[in-house]
Amino acid sequence: LTHKVDRERGPLAANSDILAAIDFTFAKAKLARDMDAVRPTLNHEGRTHLVAARHPLIAKEQVVPIDIELGGDCRMLLVTGPNTGGKTVSMKTLGLMVLMAQSGCFLPVAQGSEIAVYDDVYADIGDEQSIEQSLSTFSAHMTHIVAILAKAGPKDLVLVDELGAGTDPEEGAALAMAILERLLAIGAATVATTHYSELKTFAYTRDGIENACVEFEVKSLRPTYRLLIGIPGASNAFAISQRLGLADSIILRAKELIRADHAQFEHVVSDLEQQKRLYEQMNADIAERQRHAEALEKKVAAQQADLDKKKGDLIKKARQESAALVRRTRREAEDIIESLKKQFDDQGIHARQAAMQEARRRLTEASEKARPGIVGQKHLGKKIDMKTLKPGDSVYLPKLDQKGTVLELHGKELEVQVGSLRTSVRAKDARFLGHAGAGGGETLMNGAKAPLGKAGGKHAWASAGNGGTGVYRQSGRGTTDLLGKTATARREIDIRGLMVDEAEGVLGKFIDDAQIAGLGEILVIHGKGTGALRKGVQAYLKHHASVLSYQFADQTDGGTGATVVQLK
Template sequence: DFAFAKAKLAKDMAANRPELSREGRTDLKQARHPFIAKDKVVPIDIRIGEDYRMLLITGPNTGGKTVSMKTLGTMVLLAQSGCYLPTAPDPVIAVYPNIYADIGDEQSIEQSLSTFSAHMTHIVRILQDVEEDDLVLLDELGAGTDPEEGAALAMAILEKLLQLRVTTIATTHYSELKTFAYSREGIENACVEFDVKTLRPTYRLLIGMPGASNAFAISRRLGLSESLILRAQQLVKADHAQFEHVINELENEKMMYEQRNADILERQQRVTELEAKVARTKEELSKKKGELIRKAREQSAAMVRRTRRESEAIIKELKEQFDDQGIKRRQQAIQDARAKLNEAFEKSRPGIMAQKGVGKAVSLKSIKPGDIVYVKKLDQKGTVLEVQGKELTVQIGSLHTKVKASACRFLDHAPKEPKGAGVPAASSSRRQSNAFMQKTQTIGREIDIRGMMVDEAEVVVGKFLDDAVMAGLSQVLIIHGKGTGALRKGIHEYLRRHRNVDSFQFADITEGGTGATVVTLK
């Protein structure tokens, strides 16, 4: 029943769950006294316990000083009873071991107590029992006696509470206490706002500024004769009158700055919204740009691959038509065609064929036949056959081509021949060349292994890769289909172990997507 009652109360008050602070910090925004009607209550902001432990509230009678103090006390009791608080979202409130209050006029004829005696009796008992981190609420501190003596007593009591590190909120009329709060660490002035033009309190709590009593203005509004008010103003000390004037000026400036701050905050919010809108637009344009570039690259890559396959078929026909007399012209024509295709393919899909940073620059002084070089334009490794000035004759697979030394990168020196080799170099080179020629004539760029078992496919793919390397191919396509994925996984695992495989990835959507794998050979 208690839990449901608290929930119903929280709903009726439009309350929020507080964060309980063990460090003595309280920060309530738009706090509403629960006993004042919703259409009449003026929300206030209360902060205490972080930079200061004592809040001294000054201002005119009927201005809301006591209500502000009672609002905090009620909020503390609500929170420590497990209730939500009628404030703006995310309230923070301290947990106080004990709460003491001296509020209201409890003079007693029966006990021979005046207003001052009644207040002092309570304060004496509070000072005897209060401990560090307790909360003390003192209304009209030092009232009911001689102003000078009352102000002096009030300052002494506040100093004692400061020494005990007690969280304190006190209300007063004494101007001396306003100056006292300015000269002590741990005390902060506050006031309830009063509109001098309308002679009405606004009931707003302003922390950081002392309030004026506005007794003359209120008396004039209530009908006191102007002559009496003028005489009273003459009797007031000049410095006090000047102090009250300064306070009024500060209140007017504070209201003006609050209005300016509200305007600045509104402009900042609009700027933030515009920045977010620009960022979203920029991100959308970036995505569209990336998508267009990706589609264009996919289309160009697919076109180049298609052209390459058609060219390979034409090259194969040309191989069959040429006789042995035109072998050199045939090899050169084939090499030139493949070089152009590789260059076009590399431009359309940058990063797939290019090998940046491979080897070191070729030195014409140290390069010699038999050394291994990397031809950048063809993206292939080859063996140097002859050095002619600044050009190199390089054998790549079964093909011979002339390239500039600056277009190559040095990889390794010529391998040393084993001693006692029984096969003449010319004969060995000739047989190797014939083998390359046979592979070049028969090997295709792709192989279809759909329907095979993994063991069977590994044998077929292994032979296909070896033939492709001998034919000088840099990339091949393995079509394995999608199905259950077992064949694809088995072949991918085999490719990771193969000595001639540099890398592999799924083919483009135009060549089968995840149903085929593009393999880059070493």
């Protein structure tokens, strides 16, 4: 059997280690549950802040939680106070918390606690006198102190109980101050306890050291075990002796013998402790008021949120009702408009509109007959040959019923000078009259002739025939309306706000002017609105003799709020 076990010693040893790790993990979890422990925040900057720390070996019903602050500006804590006051327990609590945290255990502290990770922990606690080694209490302590000073570093924690005790008080106090100075120079985090009043003053005069004491209730001669940081502790030897029954005469004599400055210092310390208790009570009241205020703030915030929700619901409902009202009003308005249209129809509005359109049609026909160059009168000039056409040649523009001079050729387009106007036309929309420098005359309108030479140093054009359209005259500084319209013609017209019959009259005149100016495309801005004006305009364009096609404009030009019209 032993040989069989020996053959499996590798797996058995591994399993044993795994089971030990599992058992240790469950043990830590059970301990954390039993102690109501929490997970602290760890840091490597030497900063320790324990809130309501409880000694893990004292029953929960009896232990007094303490707050411990160490690190940062304060690298050393000097704890003073009477015997049996809890100084050593406070120091041991810190040491145990550090070791537990670095063993992976949760700590019996309040939430928000933080603890530093130290490289090593050195402690000199308890009476280590030894008859066998011929060591007194002082010698035993000093042996440990020597070893600690030789090994301690800036990332270590040093715990020293009753520093300098066991020898002459003056020498012991001086020695304790020198040791504390060395630990400060090393930079190790240190907690030390002492009875020496000189060390209390020493802590006040050195940077990096903070006084602390364990609170003691003189009336009941019982320690409260609460650690007060920032205040040195009084020994309370006279008060304790008096309460224990020592004769008053002896106590009075002792007070006479003690140095006056020491007595005054003890009195100041007592006052500080009293003020500390008063401030703590005030802070507790303030904290309670703050919690009450925070509860009220949460309640008010909840009420405000509820009001905001109700306000939002009311606004949403009002908007929905307003939108419904607008839609209903719009429908009613459209019904009224439709009714008015029918009423006007009954009075012959449509008949008048039809008569206006017929009059425009006849006017257009008459105009076209008076302008033979526009409607199929191809006899004026001849088709342009781009191979022979040159800048300076004379051409006729049927759409303008004007003669011009070719300035430049751009492919199938010509740039032509018509008086003071420069315009671009397609070659197929112009007729050739003659090359540069050629004389003679051309037929203008209704077969009449006009000289193409010079009159008074200026080009001269004459109208021909009765009822002909206006022609360009340039004699001195005079011009006709035709050239003015040609030079100032606009591409777009805005008819928003007009009634349909008003819009038709304005639009008909605009189309005529655009044609005279030689525009092939115009933009009619009618808006969106109810759509009545848009429908009326497009119905009018559909039957207009000069309109080739029409469609809604691009989004950049107005979308469905405008119509692009191509002219013949």
